[in-house]
Amino acid sequence: MHRFSALLAVSALALAGCTATPSPTVTAPDEVGLLAAADLTGRDVAGIIDHLDVLPANVRPEDLSAIVYSDQLVLSTPDEEISMDLPEDVAYISVAPFVTHTHDCTYHSLTTCVGEMRNARIEVTITEDDTGAVLVDETTTTFDNGFIGYWLPRDISGIITITQGEFTGSAPFSTGADAITCITDLRLQSPALQRL
Template structure:
């Protein structure tokens, strides 16, 4: 009986050590995550703030040592040595759209620091409609960012149509904010 108590006590110490090690590892990971955010001037910001900041940033001010990829449920930030994943706000997906007249690029997950569209700083009219409900999610005149994109926070699991007008040219394309939907829309040609 005494031997069993000693074994249980030793086992408790070992298990406690494992818990401490896991906890220490999580703290170290959080510290590294914060180091990346601090080094990029993004400390204290959540995923939504970072996305809004980076997508709207002037091209000349964009960091060259940071990759920021918008997924349907996370923002993935990485530099030469580490990667940080931040959850997007619950029930929202960020969709960035680059309408074009003559040239575009293939894209699925929007890169906030490297994607560049043709029509930077241009006035456009945007209408986004959820096909299932018929609800108009966006209906506004806006200006594309310096990178040629314009971004919107849309409800998760929506599917429908994006329509854009610019200088007498119009175009439309389907969108989806389901788990397998694109966050980077670069196939909306204005004709």
């Protein structure tokens, strides 16, 4: 069983695009101990995700991996791993807009992912495909990690559009089963470049 748990932990970390090197040893989960060690006691899964994603990069927990999947949050240290189910009605999508540099990412790592546009003022519009409903329309600032995260209804798809000055870009999203939670291909370009 321990061997399977270790293999599962290594496989999960390999799929998350922004992760540190995984530890091959995982013991029986101690949720209370792990949450206490990471100063996350008393937070529900949404609170943990929101807290970790906005942390300044220089104070992120160095020995904690926190990866958001479409249906769960997996927290792990070199010694143990726990998973927490996400709410049934919403999913978390994290977006790192970029102009020049990006990285591949499938599942958002709350403790290791870093995007190009850190602490950048941007305009965000998120529109659902089926109904055309505008789910988000705001001016905001990316987190210190260069991402901006949103809780969106489950089982929908749509378009995320981000603008900064004359630069704009869009990317599709989905919140269905097994959907990615880390969008790093939303490139901001000037209108002249978009026409090329």
